[in-house]
Amino acid sequence: MIEERSADPTPADAPPTGAGLRERKKHATRVALRRAALTLAVERGPEHVTVDDIAAAAGVSPRTFFNYFASKEDALVGEHTERFAAFRELLLARPDDEPPLVAVGAAVAEYLRGIELDREVWALRRGLVERHPELLPRVLGANANAERELAHAIAERAGLAGAGAEDMYPTLVAAVTITAVRVAMLRAACTDTERAPADVVSEAFAALAAGLPAPSRG
Amino acid sequence: MIEERSADPTPADAPPTGAGLRERKKHATRVALRRAALTLAVERGPEHVTVDDIAAAAGVSPRTFFNYFASKEDALVGEHTERFAAFRELLLARPDDEPPLVAVGAAVAEYLRGIELDREVWALRRGLVERHPELLPRVLGANANAERELAHAIAERAGLAGAGAEDMYPTLVAAVTITAVRVAMLRAACTDTERAPADVVSEAFAALAAGLPAPSRG
DNA sequence: TAAGAAATTGCAGCGTCTGCAAGATTCGAC
DNA sequence: GTCGAATCTTGCAGACGCTGCAATTTCTTA
Numbered sequence: 001m002i003e004e005r006s007a008d009p010t011p012a013d014a015p016p017t018g019a020g021l022r023e024r025k026k027h028a029t030r031v032a033l034r035r036a037a038l039t040l041a042v043e044r045g046p047e048h049v050t051v052d053d054i055a056a057a058a059g060v061s062p063r064t065f066f067n068y069f070a071s072k073e074d075a076l077v078g079e080h081t082e083r084f085a086a087f088r089e090l091l092l093a094r095p096d097d098e099p100p101l102v103a104v105g106a107a108v109a110e111y112l113r114g115i116e117l118d119r120e121v122w123a124l125r126r127g128l129v130e131r132h133p134e135l136l137p138r139v140l141g142a143n144a145n146a147e148r149e150l151a152h153a154i155a156e157r158a159g160l161a162g163a164g165a166e167d168m169y170p171t172l173v174a175a176v177t178i179t180a181v182r183v184a185m186l187r188a189a190c191t192d193t194e195r196a197p198a199d200v201v202s203e204a205f206a207a208l209a210a211g212l213p214a215p216s217r218g
Numbered sequence: 219m220i221e222e223r224s225a226d227p228t229p230a231d232a233p234p235t236g237a238g239l240r241e242r243k244k245h246a247t248r249v250a251l252r253r254a255a256l257t258l259a260v261e262r263g264p265e266h267v268t269v270d271d272i273a274a275a276a277g278v279s280p281r282t283f284f285n286y287f288a289s290k291e292d293a294l295v296g297e298h299t300e301r302f303a304a305f306r307e308l309l310l311a312r313p314d315d316e317p318p319l320v321a322v323g324a325a326v327a328e329y330l331r332g333i334e335l336d337r338e339v340w341a342l343r344r345g346l347v348e349r350h351p352e353l354l355p356r357v358l359g360a361n362a363n364a365e366r367e368l369a370h371a372i373a374e375r376a377g378l379a380g381a382g383a384e385d386m387y388p389t390l391v392a393a394v395t396i397t398a399v400r401v402a403m404l405r406a407a408c409t410d411t412e413r414a415p416a417d418v419v420s421e422a423f424a425a426l427a428a429g430l431p432a433p434s435r436g
Numbered sequence: 437t438a439a440g441a442a443a444t445t446g447c448a449g450c451g452t453c454t455g456c457a458a459g460a461t462t463c464g465a466c
Numbered sequence: 467g468t469c470g471a472a473t474c475t476t477g478c479a480g481a482c483g484c485t486g487c488a489a490t491t492t493c494t495t496a
Contacts, residue, residue, distance in 0.1 A: 021462065022461085025462090025474090029474095050450090050451065050452090051451080051452070060476090061476050063475075063476055066452090067474075067475075071452080072451095072453095136359075136362045137359030137363075138355075139359075140358055140361070140362050141357075141359035144358050168401060168402070168418075172397075172401050172402075172425065175398075176394055176397055176426070179394055182393065183386060183389050183390045186389070204386065207390065208394070238494070239492095239493065240493055243443085243493090268481090269483070269484085279446075280445090280446095281447090282444055282445070284483090284484065285444075290482095290484095437496100438495105438496095439495090439496090440494085440495085440496100441492105441493085441494070442492080442494090443490105443491080443493085444490080444492085445488105445489085445490075445491090446488095446490100447486105447487090447489105449484105449486090450485085451484085451485105452483075453480105453481090453482085453483100454479105454480090454482105455478105456479090457476105457478095458475105458476085458477085459474105460476090461472105462472085462473075463470100463471080463473090464469105464471085464472095465468100465469090465470095465471105466468085466469085466470105
């Protein structure tokens with residue numbers, strides 16, 4: 001209940017093609033379970049969906065569900081964390097002389113552009129969280145790990161040795177980054193649906209880098 | 219499991235004195251339960267403490283536990299949210315011409331100075347989260363509600379009508395604020411133990427308002 | 437002190453999640 | 467192809483979290 005590890009450190013983008021049959025089946029099951037979970041949750045509301053329902057809809061036994069996800073919520077909103085695995089490299093690839101927030105913002109934008117594949121699942125998840133704000137804390141909580149990862153990467157990039165312990169700066173930038181991305185994504189999903197998420201995120205980072213000047217007061 | 223409401227909207231600082239015997243007993247029970255939960259969790263680790271244990275240590279029945287807290291975690295880390303209730307007024311009391319981040323930072327600092335009462339419980343909780351990072355997501359998640367409250371307050375203060383929907387700005391400032399407070403508190407708790415938390419928070423806000431300039435690279 | 441309000445408790449029950457030990461499936465080497 | 471090893475799936479039993487309900491006890495108030 002309190003533990004929050006992933007049941008399986010499989011990367012989110014496991015290759016649908018290539019590799020052995022085993023891998024393909026596993027990936028298919030994982031996708032089926034997640035889709036089933038999201039679809040059912042959208043239909044009935046998360047609290048009216050049991051693990052048994054999800055497993056049945058995905059065509060596996062209830063016990064198998066827990067071979068893929070550590071918890072019911074994990075199947076619904078737990079994907080985000082996994083995504084940040086590759087992010088670190090994107091960040092470290094930015095030119096050395098860029099200010100931290102700019103580099104991070106650029107890396108994030110790049111990262112987002114590479115994501116636009118799972119549109120479908122993301123749309124499901126977005127609608128779900130919109131209709132059921134109870135899930136929001138879980139989503140935010142899931143970012144905690146990503147944040148620590150990012151803090152390490154930032155410290156590394158800035159040439160600070162020990163990560164975060166002796167300097168608040170990397171931690172702060174990491175936290176603010178995750179926050180900005182989150183807010184911008186929400187914004188992009190809810191209001192600015194016509195704009196590319198990456199653009200909205202860029203805007204948020206621009207505002208941050210400028211010290212959050214007040215907009216015109218109305 | 220997914221629901222995240224409080225079992226009881228009792229203010230965190232219920233009057234230990236005054237009022238009837240009933241109120242005093244309720245407050246005592248609440249405190250006893252929280253203390254028991256924290257103490258046991260620190261001793262054995264959260265996952266090795268059952269609700270039955272907590273109830274027994276507090277001298278009430280297991281069923282009664284759930285009359286006071288919606289979940290086990292709520293007893294451990296759920297207090298934070300309640301605290302933000304009064305924050306809004308502090309913010310709205312700041313002079314109108316202050317830049318948003320400055321006003322928010324000042325309000326936060328003020329708010330923190332008023333908190334230094336529960337030192338004991340806070341220390342317990344801090345040590346607990348430090349030793350058991352699994353709890354961190356829950357703590358962060360608990361801030362989600364506070365964040366929305368704050369966004370509303372900021373929008374109100376900035377004179378923006380509808381809260382957050384049509385402008386990303388208040389949401390962003392609110393999110394960044396909660397984030398900064400969180401990081402600064404962590405910092406104050408872990409490293410800068412000699413400095414007042416309020417000071418560390420102020421520093422974090424100064425960095426934010428300055429657009430997060432890079433520290434000297436080493 | 438008696439009626440009424442509110443808190444405590446036990447119980448029955450659903451749902452989440454885990455460990456364990458079978459049984460089925462895939463893989464790699466021959 | 468075949469066989470053994472590695473891996474996945476599944477059922478089962480059970481601990482634990484959490485809830486509704488109804489009976490009982492404790493406080494309040496008139």
